[in-house]
Amino acid sequence: MLHKILAPAIATALLAGCATTPAAAPDSQAAFMERLSALCGKAFAGRIMGSEPAGADADMAGKPLVMHVRSCARDRIEIPFHVGTDRSRTWVITRTGTGLRLKHDHRHEDGSADKVTMYGGDTAASGTAGRQDFPVDAESIANFRAIGLDRSVTNVWSVEVSDARDAKPVFVYELRRPAGPTARLFRVEFDLTQTVDAPPTPWGW
Template sequence: MSILGAAHACGTKAHAVVRASLCLSLVCAMSACASAPMRSDRNPSDAPAQVAAPDAFFAAIRAHCGKAYAGIVRADTPPPANSPFADRPLVMHVRECGDDEIRIPFHVGEDRSRTWVLTRTASGLRLKHDHRHHDGSPDAVTQYGGDAASTGTAVRQEFPVDSESVENFLANGLRASIRNTWAIEIERDRRFVYELSRPDGRLFRVEFDLDRPVPAPPAPWGGGS
């Protein structure tokens, strides 16, 4: 082989080696890019915050502040001999709405003695029943209820009877009530449900149509003007 041919052959081999080296480097670089995790500049704190169920539930009721709705008894089992709710108009009125408390009078005909009181607590929500006489003085059986046993949902919250209420019931001869659990359901613009249940099968449910407001009733007894 001539000197020129040998030089050409050597040059060709050198170029091939360089090309192979470049290809290998490119393949390695692409492999590294494919295996490396994608970097995100998004801060996790930028994600929209999830509203806690008790807060969403409270807000859903508060959205109806100032409005009143007619109700109907959907369950009253076993049927009592003399139900105070039979054949009487039932109206709930979302009357007072603070940041941490909502007061909802429940009118049964001309009886304006009942007000449901929903309150925020450090752990969730609390339901109490404020019962008054016609002159506004507290009934012997009043301020009973309990705290929500769990976070519940944005639609339903349950409130087992608390120890103070048990003492009140026993002091007033209402032993059956010491196992009460109350519940409230709210489906915005559809329905509001108040419920009382017991393990012995007692179930009372009254449902209010949120799609049809009614004129606001007078103030509850003891509730001012």
């Protein structure tokens, strides 16, 4: 008899608890990948918005800059970055068991790998749906040191992608290093409000 009396009260309490329990936090990294996937197949023109020290990116000055969200799978997105006729660079973003990973695939015109390639890092925090940061990983640090690029061992790369409803939706790629003798900033911004013709296949792909 007691259980018949208590059952409605227990059910009511459970329902009340459900009503007041906060919803689970959204997966910001899944949302970030969804924003990128929404751009799949499209290409956009960009411009350099930050370059330090002065002259560090002189080889890009005056050249068309185009990013192309060329290939999208649930756990991997490939984004070639074309600088004029140079088709050597592809940003590769993948899911890992603990977050997201950014790698830079660099190729020569014959398709062979550049000596500086597949470097990057993993997310150390959940980030947001609009921005993810990728501190340099141990493998990249070792490779940089092996080829004399010690200045790059504190690199942090970031990728931003606006919500399509934002007033000025953009895609941003950024490289930065802390203040000091090796300080570095490279930031390129792509306007997502207007597509451009898809560029040719990147070298080696």
